[in-house]
Amino acid sequence: MNDYEIVKVQARQVFDSRANPTVEVDVTLACGAVGRGTVPSGASTGIYEALELRDGGKELGGKSVRKAIKNIETELAPALLNRNALHQAELDQMMIALDGTPNKSRLGANAILGCSMAVAHAAANAKEEPLFRYLGGANAKTIPVPMIQIIGGGAHAVGSIDIQDFLVIPLRFKSFEEGFAAVVNVYNAAKKVFTKTGRPLAIADEGGFWPTNFTSNEEGLALLTESIRLAGYEPGVDIGIALDIASSEFYDKDKGTYKLSLENLELTSAEFVDLLCGWVEKYPIISIEDGCSELDWEGSVLLTQKLGRKIQLIGDDLFTTNIQRIRTGVERGACNSVLIKMNQIGTITETLDAIEYTKNSGYLPVISARSGETEDSTIVHLAIATNAGQLKVGSVARSERTVKWNEAIRMEELLGDEGVYLGGDIFNRVIKS
Ligand code: PGA
Numbered sequence: 001m002n003d004y005e006i007v008k009v010q011a012r013q014v015f016d017s018r019a020n021p022t023v024e025v026d027v028t029l030a031c032g033a034v035g036r037g038t039v040p041s042g043a044s045t046g047i048y049e050a051l052e053l054r055d056g057g058k059e060l061g062g063k064s065v066r067k068a069i070k071n072i073e074t075e076l077a078p079a080l081l082n083r084n085a086l087h088q089a090e091l092d093q094m095m096i097a098l099d100g101t102p103n104k105s106r107l108g109a110n111a112i113l114g115c116s117m118a119v120a121h122a123a124a125n126a127k128e129e130p131l132f133r134y135l136g137g138a139n140a141k142t143i144p145v146p147m148i149q150i151i152g153g154g155a156h157a158v159g160s161i162d163i164q165d166f167l168v169i170p171l172r173f174k175s176f177e178e179g180f181a182a183v184v185n186v187y188n189a190a191k192k193v194f195t196k197t198g199r200p201l202a203i204a205d206e207g208g209f210w211p212t213n214f215t216s217n218e219e220g221l222a223l224l225t226e227s228i229r230l231a232g233y234e235p236g237v238d239i240g241i242a243l244d245i246a247s248s249e250f251y252d253k254d255k256g257t258y259k260l261s262l263e264n265l266e267l268t269s270a271e272f273v274d275l276l277c278g279w280v281e282k283y284p285i286i287s288i289e290d291g292c293s294e295l296d297w298e299g300s301v302l303l304t305q306k307l308g309r310k311i312q313l314i315g316d317d318l319f320t321t322n323i324q325r326i327r328t329g330v331e332r333g334a335c336n337s338v339l340i341k342m343n344q345i346g347t348i349t350e351t352l353d354a355i356e357y358t359k360n361s362g363y364l365p366v367i368s369a370r371s372g373e374t375e376d377s378t379i380v381h382l383a384i385a386t387n388a389g390q391l392k393v394g395s396v397a398r399s400e401r402t403v404k405w406n407e408a409i410r411m412e413e414l415l416g417d418e419g420v421y422l423g424g425d426i427f428n429r430v431i432k433s
């Protein structure tokens with residue numbers, strides 16, 4: 001028997017950081033190595049994402065994943081048994097073919113991804129290599145620049161503000177560890193700013209502060225800039241601001257308008273693009289994600305024409321880690337970066353392919369967690385393996401977030417002199433002015 005032969009696949013229902021059920025898979029190899037994959041889950045999911053299979057019955061509000069587990073037990077596990085875990089691409093392709101649908105809706109992208117992640121971890125463990133080294137080979141060396149949430153709104157703090165994420169990116173720091181520490185200082189400064197203005201310190205889904213009593217969305221930008229200053233950093237020089245607008249959440253597809261309920265505003269696509277451009281003029285914003293809706297290609301192209309040489313423009317719901325959609329974006333000139341989420345597409349191989357396609361297109365990949373997360377830190381290794389350069393995980397609080405950041409600190413230590421950390425220079429690849 002080959003050391004790398006899969007001898008056991010065990011699936012179970014566990015829970016994520018939002019108390020929702022999710023899929024976890026353990027794969028055991030003949031040599032005794034075990035790999036585990038625990039699948040994340042989004043709240044502001046794009047309509048073009050691969051299907052997350054949930055039961056829809058009475059158990060756990062319809063969110064249980066028993067069907068996905070059963071699909072692993074009855075179809076995916078038997079197909080994986082006795083196969084060589086080193087053949088990741090072949091096994092992923094086999095699972096895609098077994099599902100047979102374009103969006104993994106028969107077996108569930110959560111069922112397939114859990115197996116795919118567990119196989120990769122088992123193979124890396126069998127080879128006694130960190131996952132990033134196993135997936136990326138000898139040239140895997142770039143520790144990602146973190147994009148970190150300070151205030152969480154939108155679908156992650158329901159009923160608060162329309163914009164989903166107010167984040168910061170450390171720019172002028174020599175290492176991940178230093179950059180991360182600077183963001184922790186900003187987080188603690190934001191705590192003081194919230195307290196000073198009489199706001200309760202509630203926490204949104206990804207560990208950032210819940211924006212209570214805001215009168216406008218722009219207030220988040222002012223508050224963030226103040227927090228960067230209070231922490232002793234120069235906004236835009238030491239630390240930049242990033243936004244995830246997640247605008248598909250408040251786009252009226254029948255009217256083609258953007259509805260900001262906090263301000264009682266309804267804007268056309270062109271007006272909304274102008275609003276974002278105004279914010280970029282006024283605040284040290286270095287990155288905007290999903291500025292326009294997943295259905296509004298014209299808006300995304302217009303925004304890119306206006307800002308695409310000045311700041312990073314990321315497509316998340318717009319691209320859903322799907323090469324066909326990224327290709328359309330590149331052809332039409334929408335965005336200059338792609339958010340990469342494993343469960344939007346459903347296998348490790350397709351995720352690696354999407355990252356490669358993104359880089360070959362001259363776009364920047366940003367590896368990302370979901371709002372519903374677990375103790376799984378696969379994405380940190382994915383970022384290093386592919387030299388993607390950026391990682392978005394939510395805030396610096398809550399263990400499902402820190403498990404990723406702490407793993408990045410450890411991997412930076414492990415790589416030592418071999419490691420590369422680009423800091424703000426990562427943006428030189430897309431920013432031309
Ligand atoms: P989600 O949010 O995981 O709820 O989709 C993250 C994001 O939009 O980037």
Ligand code: ZN
Nearest residue numbers: 244246289316
């Ligand atoms: Zn997003």
